[in-house]
Amino acid sequence: MSFKIFSLQLAGKIKPTATIEKKRAELLADYAEFQKTEKSEELKAFLELEEWVNSDAFKKTKSEVESLSFKGSKEENELKEYQRLKKSGAIKKYFAVEGSSDLKRFEKERDSDKMKSYYELFDYVKEGQFEKDKKEIQSQVFKGSVEEKHWLEYRKLEKSAGIKAWKELNSSDAVKKHEALEKTEKFKKYQQLKNAPGHSKEEKAEFNKLKGDAEIKAYFKFEQSKKLKLYRETAGSHDLKRYDELAAYVAGDEFKKREAFLKDKKKFEKSEAFKKYAEFKRLAGDDTVKFVLKYEKSSLYKNYLDVKDSFDLKRYHELEEIINSEEFKKQKAWLEDKKRWEKTDEYKKYQDYLKEKQKPEFVKYFKYQKSSDFDFLKNWEVVFEDNFSSTKLDETKWDVCTAAAGKLLGENYALPGDLNIFTQGKNVSTGKQLRIQVKKEKAEGKVWKMPAGFVPTEFDYTSGLISSDKAFELKDGILEAKIKFDPVKPVISSMYLASSETSNRVNLVEIGARNNLGFSVVSGNGKVESVGIDISNLKKGDYIFSLEKQGPKFTWKINEHEILTQDNSELNKPMHLMASSLVIDEISGSQLPANFDIEWVKCYAKK
Known part of the structure; x- marks a missing residue:
């Protein structure tokens, strides 16, 4: 008998057949399951997930998420910047003015017709045009004026002998009678006899008779008068033409109006310049105008204008929108969350991986994957x-x-x-x-x-x-x-x-x-x-x-x-x-x- 068999049984080296068969059956079932799992889409998906879990990208993402902190973050810097701007005196004053009743009143009245008139008159008065107009008006007097010169010229011509003779004889009955006689047969006969080279007795008698005629005598007397001579010299002369022009001029409404204006001691008070000045003074005392002018020069309004289009205000509004956004609140909460990693999609995916990894078929698969347990089944x-x-x-x-x-x-x-x-x-x-x-x-x-x-x-x-x-x-x-x-x-x-x-x-x-x-x-x-x-x-x-x-x-x-x-x-x-x-x-x-x-x-x- 072999002592070897005895000792092997004694040492338990020869295991019970039932144990061997059970182990083999289990191994065979496990191998079938292993092969099924190995070819499954589920394992393929799991291995892809495992590859991702073991990837540098996953590790980097996990490290980055876990290292995140609100302190020192972009969000903290934005919040600090926002709080600093919010505490800024200029921005506080800006918001004190923005939407106020005074600002609304100012903006309403600033472009009103009243203020437009005031500013126009202000420019007129303060920029010197008023004084210029005033001096111009006050400097306009009749004496020495063009109008006076024309008037004096007119009076001088009117007093001249020629103009007087003209005025007296022009269209007068004397001139008409004088000129009418020249056309009579009597006067023509007289002229004929006077200019004939020789006179007969009858002609001479007739000439003498005509020469003694009262009308003819009166004619030659008037003809030889100085007045008629002046009349005739003046007729068609430049002086007569100038006189007529000046007579029409001084008799015209424009001259009379101008003369009256130049001689008027209160012409300035009646001027448009004076009216404008009076309206300016009235508007300067108006409550609305005084309010607009005072508010416009106020430090609050000046600050409002300085801040309104400033970079700081623009940045303040940008930051306010950012700070109040759901995205910022969510990100801030995320950065302050000590368990932020557990809330990431990557963590959930990682938990899915761990859960998948615990699936019996996967546990069994990886148990055998690198073992030699299936070597016999694989090779035989x-x-x-x-x-x-x-x-x-x-x-x-x-x-x-x-x-x-x-x-x-x-x-x-x-x-x-x-x-x-x-x-x-x-x-x-x-x-x-x-x-x-x-x-x-x-x-x-x-x-x-x-x-x-x-x-x-x-x-x-x-x-x-x-x-x-x-x-x-x-x-x-x-x-x-x-x-x-x-x-x-x-x-x-x-x-x-x-x-x-x-x-x-x-x-x-x-x-x-x-x-x-x-x-x-x-x-x-x-x-x-x-x-x-x-x-x-x-x-x-x-x-x-x-x-x-x-x-x-x-x-x-x-x-x-x-x-x-x-x-x-x-x-x-x-x-x-x-x-x-x-x-x-x-x-x-x-x-x-x-x-x-x-x-x-x-x-x-x-x-």
């Missing part, structure tokens, strides 16, 4: 398996006759010394497991004997076997089966790898007369020997026996714990699976029927 694949759940043996996988027997006889045969005959599946049953049952019963069969060949023989025991010879051969890979370890000493129950090219075989496990893992080798004298490790100390129960073949290297495990490693180059070849129960000694009735139970079998090959 099942190439042959049977859980024997069907009530009928799967004939596509198994044959109930050995390959040699099938070729030679078409049925199983026995070797010399065998106490049983292998039936054609009668002793093999399936359902929840594969059971090969040894029964004590008479049965006919054949034994191979040299040199006779196949000899009909009666056997006291029947048993069964299965073979994958026609369906599957394992090259390199793993053979694994869950087998009940319950030895019946007169029986050798085994599952093994066999080849038609050699009698030697690789035992996954042998149970019964020999309890071992290793090789079964036919010696030179034809005796079968076991080369491996004895497992007789193994406690009864179900175990998972594993055999891994890598070229000539073979490794055995019980419940995943390595028990034995051996090399055998002769058996480095493809081999099929077999399971059988062979009776080598008489079996007591209490041990019958003897069962060899295999719950499942699997073969793996590397992907």
Whole structure:
């Protein structure tokens, strides 16, 4: 017996099969879930979220948000600037005036017709035009004026002898009578006789008579008068023309009006300039005008004008709008909030990340992501398996006759010394497991004997076997089966790898007369020997026996714990699976029927 098996069990190295199977089932389920998760859009989204969480951008944002403070911020500076401007004396005075009743009255009256008149008159009086007009008016007198000169010229002409003669004789009866006589026959006759070269007596008498005529005498007297001479000299003269012009001028309304104005001692008091001045004085005493002028010069109003379009007031209003805005209040509260980070979208997103990270499928995914737990499932694949759940043996996988027997006889045969005959599946049953049952019963069969060949023989025991010879051969890979370890000493129950090219075989496990893992080798004298490790100390129960073949290297495990490693180059070849129960000694009735139970079998090959 092997002390190794005993010590391994004692040390708990060979774990319970149920634990192994549970772990495997869980691992397989986890792997399926892992693969599903790995391909899911949810994981893709989570990984993108995780990449963002681990990014410099996220860290920078978090750092920036956590380092924020109202103190020293742009918002604090704006608030301080606003408060400073609000306390400014100039701005306080500005708001004291803005919207006041006095300002409203001032702005209403400032552009009124009354104030327009006042300002016009003020300019007229104060800028010197009034004094100029006053002096101009007061300097206008008749004496020395143009009008007086014209008047004196007129009077001088009027007193002249020629103008007097003209005025006296022009259109007078004397001139008319004088001129009328010249047209008479009498006067014409007188002139004719006077100018004739010689006179007859009669003509001379007539001439003398006419010469003594009173009208003719009066005519020549008037003709030779100084007055008529002056009259005739004046008629058509420049003086007469000038006299007529001046006479018309001095007789005109304009001259008379101008003369009266120049001679008027109160002409200034009657002037437009005086009226304007009087109106200016009146308006200067008006309450409204006095109010406007006083308010306009007041320090409050001057400050109002200085501040009204100033940068400070503009800035004050800008800051007031900023300070009172919801955005500023929100930002100020944000900067003063010690838990501002927890209120960011990034934090919420980060919390979503943490929440997502705790999802069972993600926890499980990341648990296995970098572990080696799935290495076997990733690197190996099942190439042959049977859980024997069907009530009928799967004939596509198994044959109930050995390959040699099938070729030679078409049925199983026995070797010399065998106490049983292998039936054609009668002793093999399936359902929840594969059971090969040894029964004590008479049965006919054949034994191979040299040199006779196949000899009909009666056997006291029947048993069964299965073979994958026609369906599957394992090259390199793993053979694994869950087998009940319950030895019946007169029986050798085994599952093994066999080849038609050699009698030697690789035992996954042998149970019964020999309890071992290793090789079964036919010696030179034809005796079968076991080369491996004895497992007789193994406690009864179900175990998972594993055999891994890598070229000539073979490794055995019980419940995943390595028990034995051996090399055998002769058996480095493809081999099929077999399971059988062979009776080598008489079996007591209490041990019958003897069962060899295999719950499942699997073969793996590397992907």
